[in-house]
Amino acid sequence: MSPPSPSVYIVEDEVLVGMELSERLHALGYRVLGRATGGDEAMGALQRLRPDLVIADIHLGTEPSGIALAEHLRRRDPAVPVVFLSARSDCATLDAARRVAPAGLLVQPWDERALHATLQVALARAAIERQREAAAADRLERELRRAAARHEASLYRMAAGMAQAFSNLLGVALAQIGLARHALDDPARLTRSLTEAEATIATAGRHLEFLRRYAGGGRPSLRRLDLGELCRRAAGDAHALLPAGARLAVVTDSFGPLVVGDPEMLAMAVGELLRNAGEALPEGGGEIELWAQEVTAGEVAALRWWPTDWRAGSGRFAAITVFDTGEGIADSDRPLVFEPFYSTRALGRGLGLAVVVAAARAAGGAVAVQSSPGSGTALRMVLPIDAGGDA
CATH class of the missing domain: 3.30.565.10 (Histidine kinase-like ATPase, C-terminal domain)
Structure with a gap:
């Protein structure tokens, strides 16, 4: 099954020019989804339609202009390319068109070969850009998954490390307290064991305080x-x-x-x-x-x-x-x-x-x-x- 023909929407204030363009596009194998003679009409129609490409006259008879329409489309749906039509090719017109980075510019009078070539290049560029965006989105998704996996591994490592560290400190403190219990009749040994147990517990407290400060909490003594x-x-x-x-x-x-x-x-x-x-x-x-x-x-x-x-x-x-x-x-x-x-x-x-x-x-x-x-x-x-x- 062959892919559908590319769809086009035309914005041209001169009705006869718009009709001629529509006929030529049909002859070249494009599907014309509709025509508008002004920017407001086109904006309303393009809320419902999503053509593969928009052809717009730069100088429409009323505001908004074709350039304003292209800016609107770029904000709303940047994947839809816009090709400009113009009867003029002076520097001011070209500079105005360049500001919105159109997919192409056709200066009248144009023939079918130039029309077809310009549209094909615009559609090809749009397809390449969509592929790039899809690849970038895929890379971002993979990176987010890797980041989530790293975060999960980090939490596991921290939990396991904390459990082992505090288990070790608790074991040492309990052993020191046990030694103190057996040294009740020896004040020097009792004092030494209790002092060591106190130091071990203080070490555990410093571990907790540093973890809290590492996470952005606590109040350091500056x-x-x-x-x-x-x-x-x-x-x-x-x-x-x-x-x-x-x-x-x-x-x-x-x-x-x-x-x-x-x-x-x-x-x-x-x-x-x-x-x-x-x-x-x-x-x-x-x-x-x-x-x-x-x-x-x-x-x-x-x-x-x-x-x-x-x-x-x-x-x-x-x-x-x-x-x-x-x-x-x-x-x-x-x-x-x-x-x-x-x-x-x-x-x-x-x-x-x-x-x-x-x-x-x-x-x-x-x-x-x-x-x-x-x-x-x-x-x-x-x-x-x-x-x-x-x-």
Whole structure:
């Protein structure tokens, strides 16, 4: 069964021209769905009809013009191409037509060959555009499905990680309380066991607080602080956590840059960045560098940041950057590294780099990762520089 002939709607204020055009289209094998002599009449008819193509005179006798009609059709149904007719080909007419990007322009007098060729090209372009739109819609649907699957996997990973982390902490706390029960006659052992149990429960509380802040809740304790000094202290605390053979270099100015943030969260974030870098090093060790410095607006604009809705303002920025000479991060893992409890090694290693995102978010900043397999990794947390005054 052959496909139906293309359907056309004609808008021409000169009745005889419209009739002649209709006859020629019939002779060429097109179906003419109707004719209108004005823009208002055409708009009303095209509410009911959906032709494959509209032929409209640019200069209709009354308003709206053919150009206004084309603009209306493009807003309502951009898939229907419009071919203009005109008795003039001056620059003003061509410029006016070009503004609405018609599918074609026929300048009178025209013959059947020119008419047929123009309409066939317009219909072919419209078909290609529909195919592109369908392909784009299909790609979008597939991407939405993949995003939904990633979201589901992320929720599962977070739930499983939280369950394992809190189960471990609860087990440790219960064991410490059990030791305390058997040390009632030994005040020193009793105090030590209860203190350790208290510290374990406090760790669980920090996990919950960081999860809450990662999700955008909670109220961080913001203060004005020297980022270089914070990094130097955090690096000193982290030395014991690094593997044997890891060589850590800290590069900061003697003072500044100054930012406003939660000191405890930022210190934990730097510690997590260094711990992550240490775990990424090959057996036998490697190099880790910790930098605290001001960065340019171009450097900020060039990277993809987490949270993904973060937008840099117009001020100045400081960055904490940790480089390592480890194995690098696979492309498929890179979008996931800042999710709570995500690890390429084993499930349930803790909050992971989500701590860094929470600390950056609390200070109005964001986090980025630059890495490729075999080339090491650079993790960067960018924070607005404090313009002055007390936080």
